[in-house]
Amino acid sequence: MPAISKKRWEVRHSLAYRLSDMLSVGSMTGTVGTTSLESRNLTPQDANLLVGSELTIYSGAPLGESRIITSASVYTAPGSMGRVWFKEALPSSPSAAGFEVHRKHRAAQYNEAINAALRGAQRSHTFSKRDFSNILGARLRNGTFHLWANGTSSAPDSWTLYGTGGAVARESSLIYQGLYSARITADVMTTTGLRQSIPDYMRFSGKTVSIYAKVFCATADQVRLVLTDGVTTWNSDYHNGNGINDMKLESKTLASAITALTISVEILGGAGSISAYALKFWDSLGADLYEYPIPSGYRWIRRLWQEGDVDNTFVPIPDDWWYVMNEGIGTTRQLRFHEPVFSPTNGKVLMIEGNAYPTEPTDDSDTIDIDPEYVVLQAGADLLMSVDRPGEQAMASRWRDAALRLGQKSQVRMPPNAKRVEDM
Secondary structure, eight states, X not given: OOSSOOBHHHHHHHHHHHTTOOOEEEEOOSOOOTTEEEETTOOSSOHHHHTTOEEEEEEEESTTOEEEEEEEEOOOSTTOOEEEEESSOOSSOOEXXXXXXXXXXXXXXXXXXXXXXXXXXXXXXXXXXXXXXXXXXXXXXXXXXXXXXXXTTSOOTTOEEESTTOEEEEESSSOSSSSOEEEEEEOSSSOEEEEEEOTTGGGGTTOEEEEEEEEEESSTTSEEEEEEOSSOEEEOOOOOSSEEEXXXXXXXXXXXXXXXXXXXXXXXXXSOSEEEEEEEEEESTTTTOOEEEOOTTEXXXXXXXXXXXXXXXXXXXXXXXXXXXXXXXXXXXXXXXOTTTOOOOTTOEEEEEEEEOOOOOSSTTSBOSSOHHHHHHHHHHHHHHTSOOHHHHHHHHHHHHHHHHHHHHHOOOOOTTOEESSOO
């Protein structure tokens, strides 16, 4: 990560300020309807200037909604509030809404300019990246709930949410080893959970399997682990409701003609709205597993670490115990351990440390991977070039030159001991 990290909305705000296009920014403080918004922050502008500008809600609810202001009345005296109206109703009344107002460029144009700057930097810039998604000796993928390609309120990678009315969200305040956990919330009456199916299940017919998880819950007798092979379903003991439990289902012999192999953590329905935090999940199926997928985006790997015997510690894995398998363009790169010198310790998190390409944010809360000042300069130059005025064109040239100089200073070269994942 860059020394100063910023979320997408922060970079967009910085860019708008630099372009003199932040007409107003603030929070909703009054009673509103779905076709208006009221705030004491609507103070510095003439009402006519606000009309025709775009208002976007960047925090709170309804998140991400944008509307063109059709009329406005601004702050006039202490204690009063400004109000803006729009023709198309919002899907709901704003709640704890943070808003921004622009006139020169729309929020979507700012976001695309930011994305374009990041795409252009992908071959010349990298950022330091740590991945915790692999667990040694486990066939389950993303057992630490580290990867969320579909967004922070959709099921994490490799997992499926089930249960009508249930929800899942990425959580960073309650974790085990890594950066995130999965907060599962059940509807009042519906059993809800996260499940993962092992794709090559037939190879485990007749085998004995155990599954383990670290789960946090404050409600007793409502959360359990579930294992099914399509013939038999096994349930673990219930979570005791006392913080983090080490949950397990041990030594279950699978049928000789299994039709599935699915592992779940679930909250029973019928006991009200309950949340549980899945922190870590693994199985015993990978005792002979020496290959692990490298998440997309890595340019090179500097070092591998294995979870230690004490919480929140990692120990380095010697560089000559592993290598990167590059087997063709478009294939998923794999880490491969040398069998004579390394035996996977079941249930230990594997940390991959290296440098990765910058990725495009999909949400305003996503962090920009590289120096935000470079992104502001490059995106600003693109936006200025889109305005057909000599003064804007000259400023765009200055911004682009500044971005080039900053980009040259911030480039990182691959260290001698690193192992290449993707070609330059």
